[in-house]
Amino acid sequence: MSLPHAILTALLEKPSSGLDLTRRFDKSIGYFWSATHQQIYRELGKLEGEGLIRTLPAEQPARGQKKSYEVLPAGRAELARWTAAAQDPRPQRDVLLLRLRAAAVVGTAGLEADLRRHLELHRRQLAEYREIEQRDFPPDRDAPEDRIRHLVLRAGIDLETFWTQWLTHALAEFAELPDD
Amino acid sequence: MSLPHAILTALLEKPSSGLDLTRRFDKSIGYFWSATHQQIYRELGKLEGEGLIRTLPAEQPARGQKKSYEVLPAGRAELARWTAAAQDPRPQRDVLLLRLRAAAVVGTAGLEADLRRHLELHRRQLAEYREIEQRDFPPDRDAPEDRIRHLVLRAGIDLETFWTQWLTHALAEFAELPDD
DNA sequence: CGGGTTTGTGCAACTAGTTGCATAAGGAGG
DNA sequence: CCTCCTTATGCAACTAGTTGCACAAACCCG
Numbered sequence: 001m002s003l004p005h006a007i008l009t010a011l012l013e014k015p016s017s018g019l020d021l022t023r024r025f026d027k028s029i030g031y032f033w034s035a036t037h038q039q040i041y042r043e044l045g046k047l048e049g050e051g052l053i054r055t056l057p058a059e060q061p062a063r064g065q066k067k068s069y070e071v072l073p074a075g076r077a078e079l080a081r082w083t084a085a086a087q088d089p090r091p092q093r094d095v096l097l098l099r100l101r102a103a104a105v106v107g108t109a110g111l112e113a114d115l116r117r118h119l120e121l122h123r124r125q126l127a128e129y130r131e132i133e134q135r136d137f138p139p140d141r142d143a144p145e146d147r148i149r150h151l152v153l154r155a156g157i158d159l160e161t162f163w164t165q166w167l168t169h170a171l172a173e174f175a176e177l178p179d180d
Numbered sequence: 181m182s183l184p185h186a187i188l189t190a191l192l193e194k195p196s197s198g199l200d201l202t203r204r205f206d207k208s209i210g211y212f213w214s215a216t217h218q219q220i221y222r223e224l225g226k227l228e229g230e231g232l233i234r235t236l237p238a239e240q241p242a243r244g245q246k247k248s249y250e251v252l253p254a255g256r257a258e259l260a261r262w263t264a265a266a267q268d269p270r271p272q273r274d275v276l277l278l279r280l281r282a283a284a285v286v287g288t289a290g291l292e293a294d295l296r297r298h299l300e301l302h303r304r305q306l307a308e309y310r311e312i313e314q315r316d317f318p319p320d321r322d323a324p325e326d327r328i329r330h331l332v333l334r335a336g337i338d339l340e341t342f343w344t345q346w347l348t349h350a351l352a353e354f355a356e357l358p359d360d
Numbered sequence: 361c362g363g364g365t366t367t368g369t370g371c372a373a374c375t376a377g378t379t380g381c382a383t384a385a386g387g388a389g390g
Numbered sequence: 391c392c393t394c395c396t397t398a399t400g401c402a403a404c405t406a407g408t409t410g411c412a413c414a415a416a417c418c419c420g
Binding site: 002008029091102104105145149159 | 188193259260262263265270272280283297298301324334342346353357
Binding site: 017018019022037038041042045066067 | 397398399400401
């Protein structure tokens, strides 16, 4: 039940149309909560129906016309409520670790190439995060919202760092393993 | 599409009944692929229908009677295929980071307590993993399957380590933030 | 031996997310 | 002007996972 709240956050940061949101989910927010445009449009409809957001009173919104949304007070309140409410971490789900465990039983043949590919993907992501950090968080700027957003980005950077290290280590282990 | 493969892996490690599997998913495998007993029973039915597993020829399986499954050759082949096939990492989804980003907009009130709670949960999980490491992976044992399984456990340990550090850091930042 | 708890299996309904496709407006180019 | 591409919105069907509940056998206890 987090997509609506992700959308509320994005709209509070800046009122947007469905497509704008989609683009923004492909960047920043999507780094830890991805969504397709179909999901977003559906959710925008629901949120409007619940009175949490409304369309910006622009020209008549015909099909194929842009429709921008902004958050209503009720929406902001709901987001604040949700942010503060205790939530248990959702159960981990990691396919790669599962595959590795399977490989311990059926053999590692073929898996190594995909580990390499994943390593490359994580390296790229890490580089992208570092660029964002350079660009958006120069040293000595510290408005409270910036500090919090920087904290989120740090999590992303450290997670990607972890994965690149772990994958490197895993590949080194593979090299020592007897062929199977 | 990973649950069936998680089950195949578990059954290859040791033929089991639905309830046995449920228990094992609450431990080891569930650490990176959790599943409820309802999911497991449903999936066992499907896998049997597809000829990938079969019930161990025990006594007649009436309702309320244990029914144990073992993996058939076709099942092992399917697992090997799946393990070796290239798969893109599935998009990240982290509610806590999303909430933090929302907090940058609607304020951090109430969030701090839950961060503390999460920190405690991750500490506990980390301690549990370390115990398992002590117990199951003493130094100088290194059959190939053990090395791979140890690698998986290391990922768990390092991830929990990351989260405890990050949460500690986040709480320190919160302490410096002006109240809101 | 009768009633409550535990063990074990399972169905049904719901929620969230994914995939595939439809539709319309507007602009670009021959 | 007609076609093709891009922008923009959206529906429908499907898949995976969650929640709530049902039910039978076995075991345990007074």
